[in-house]
Amino acid sequence: MSRIVLLDTETTGISYRMGDRIIEIGAVEMIDGRLTGREYHTYLQPDHPVHWAARRVHGISDAMLIGKPRFASQAESLLDFVRGSEMVAHNAAFDTGFIDNELRLMGHGSSLAEHCRITCSLKLARARFPGMPNKLDDLLQRFAISHQRNKHGALLDAQLLAQVLMRLRPGVPA
Numbered sequence: 001m002s003r004i005v006l007l008d009t010e011t012t013g014i015s016y017r018m019g020d021r022i023i024e025i026g027a028v029e030m031i032d033g034r035l036t037g038r039e040y041h042t043y044l045q046p047d048h049p050v051h052w053a054a055r056r057v058h059g060i061s062d063a064m065l066i067g068k069p070r071f072a073s074q075a076e077s078l079l080d081f082v083r084g085s086e087m088v089a090h091n092a093a094f095d096t097g098f099i100d101n102e103l104r105l106m107g108h109g110s111s112l113a114e115h116c117r118i119t120c121s122l123k124l125a126r127a128r129f130p131g132m133p134n135k136l137d138d139l140l141q142r143f144a145i146s147h148q149r150n151k152h153g154a155l156l157d158a159q160l161l162a163q164v165l166m167r168l169r170p171g172v173p174a
Helices: 052-058 071-082 092-105 121-128 136-142 153-168
Strands: 003-011 020-030 036-044 085-088 117-120
Touching: 003 052, 003 071, 003 092, 003 153, 020 071, 020 092, 020 153, 036 071, 036 153, 071 092, 085 092, 085 153, 092 117, 092 121, 117 121, 121 153, 136 153
Parallel strands: 003 085, 085 117
Antiparallel strands: 003 020, 020 036
8 A cells, every 4th residue: 555645834934943833734645546535724823924925925924923832832743644655745845844944943953854755846857857847836737637727736736736746657547
């Protein structure tokens, strides 16, 4: 049995090293090349303002995050969801960097890679389409995957990435 979890995050900005934090996590499960319908999704209170440039990308404002849980209260459920899987993210270094930083900030003592095998779909796309633009939007267009996305959203992007992976990687049925 092949279990893949496709994951995406939205953040307050582009650098956890500069204090940016995760504000949304979305993930979907695929077993043997088929979506199971099992999903993980949460918005998070980052205790850090959302940068205006990030807000333009995902549309999530500081006001929308008031009262949302903090990462520390959601960490175990996230790790349980990905545990033992191949976790695929587009530009995985970005998402795993942020998640590992959140784990470090809460004193968890582990990294995401200790719970799952990490695959970067951006690297897969670059290997298959060298020299071409390979952002998620580029792949959606290249594979003629229709979508109704005006802004980025972690769960929607994870769902779209699942469709891309089915076409991108040999052995994953379309």
